[in-house]
Amino acid sequence: MEIDQAAIIANWRDLSARHAGGAVAAVVKADAYGLGAALVAPALFAAGCRHFFTAHLGEALALRPLIPGAMLAVLGGLGPAPGADVIEAFVHHDLVPVLGTFAEITTFAAAAGRLGRRLPAILHIDTGMARLGLDDAELDRLAQAPEPLQNLDLRFVMTHLVAAETAEDPLNAAQRQRFAQACARLPPVKRSLANSSGIFLGPAFASDLARAGAALYGINPTPHAANPMRLACRLLARVLQVRDVPAGAPVGYNATWRAARPSRIATLGIGYADGWPFRLAGRGSAFFDGAPVPLVGRVSMDLTTYDITDHPGIGPGSWLELIGQAMPPERIAALLDTSPYEILTGLGARIARVVLPAAAL
Template sequence: MTSSAIRDVSGAVLEIDLAAIGANWCTLRALHSAGPVAGVVKADAYGLGAAQVAPVLHAAGCRHFFVAHLAEAEAIRGLLPQHGPDATLLAVLSGLIPGTEALYAESGIVPVLGSLAEIDHWAAHARRLGRILPALLHVDTGMHRLGLDARELALLAQDPARLDGIGLRYVMTHLVSAELSDDPLNETQRRRFAQACAVLPATPRSLANSSGIFLGDAFASDLARPGAALYGINPTPDRPNPMRPAVRLRARVLQVREIPAGESVGYNAIWRAGRPSRIATACVGYADGWLRSQSGRGHALFDGAPVPLVGRVSMDLTTYDVTDHPAIGPGAWLELIGPDLPADAVAQAAGTNGYEILTSLGRRYARVYTA
């Protein structure tokens, strides 16, 4: 079915520009001259389709891929070369869940070890197999979620033999507030990471995420790990977005009805018409990831002009005040995300961030991939 035919039969269409994602990776690679740039494709490539995105990134030159869970890695492993000059590093950020050691070792998927217990389990499995097993080592410098804390780091520094049998590819940490370029925690973490690496065996380092790439040369390392920026989310929210938009979301108008002044729209009557109004009901709702928190705050675009969202977002439907747009009728398309209404702007209306907007997008949209 062609993309135009999909538009004809679907109530909502999500268009994903794979060429823009590849171009965004190239932009980030050019900025990070200190070393390679990975592609973070966790959460199904931030909701946009890891099976489609990962090969595009590989074709652009990406050879390091990160996911959150082992199952995510398994889902795309067959799409990426595992051997030869184009072999890839496919790493799992959530680490080594006990009992998964054999799955990692057999598949060639690389765990990111974030505790002494994980190090010990992985080293023990290497001894059982009689071979070196690859891994990344995660050091916590302030996020306080995963990674070796100061106590564990000190113990490992005192007994580096615990790493015997483990082939460390990178030591990494994760920045807390990289999108806030003036946050002093950025420099604190950079310094803590340097101190941690100084007491560990000499190993390549991985520091910057999407926003970290824009913090300057001090945050460059042997491997950067951008995610959201690949998909068009602004990594520099205090400045214009340097990334190409990669997503366009449109929803079809099902009905337009006229209501008198004083009448309400939607659940709980949170909005009432202040004048005789035309209300368009669009084929999208929170079951599609169109967040309920946008109720009464968001807007769509029609021919580039804003159309206010009124009433509550419901499971399958969202209502818009189109009184000032007489051309809108049943079958018209409203733009919900696009170059002039980026996911970051939608997020602001919803009280969240662009990451949640993209990763919430549901499976009911007709998805159209363009290269």
């Protein structure tokens, strides 16, 4: 898979220009949405990005040496009943937990008290997602007993939008109002509101820090309109073998596909163990020189077969494009009734990531 660092940086700069309220953070969880966080985060850091988010502590620990001095926050926070080793990891490596329960707040505040210094943290308010964050009851509790916050250096208070990709959804305005009401009950702190799609909701959703994820990698943040972002990756797979099969011959497991004519079949070295979806059987296409090449038969663990009868230029060693401008993640996701996020994050470690350097930027 080719990773286009220039496209990622260009996307971040475009999102930063659109978000007039403040900075734009890079969300690099799930190995930078499957592209490779160790390849993405340093390039963004070199371009000027100074705020990063991961989902888990382990992800942040792996990235910390690569982006020294940047704010590196963990969306999953401390987790339930964190041990001393977890607290130590956050403190020693200058990581910022996103605290979403009263228990997390008091635990981290107590650690700060023992150390005799305020520790950095982000406060998460749930305004409608019902996943992580302080709900109404816990926000009431914190508002009535805010003393633990005195031990914390709150960098931001944040919430997460439920339906920002649908601009007309009334949930967006409702969440913005709930967030403003919640912030009014807390000490003055910088705010973080918009995700990738939220940046496109306009100035009313601007804040001190937006958190861009999928849009950085080229997934459309405005799915009901043309994609304003640059696709930042291209997935290629190599032809291992080509064989001729007669009309009526089966290809692949359980003979789910039979040749309707004498056909040439190319076997590619990629399968569902690499994250190439099993359910693409009979639906997907690769591309060669801009022309579609149909996937035939089942996707197996390590191999996938394509009908190259109409493509005499394809032979052993040829590369077919599985994800690219002609077949972006959104199009593959539509074939499978899933999310383009799943397509990218599912790509496995056996797929080599090759960097296209962003030297010009």
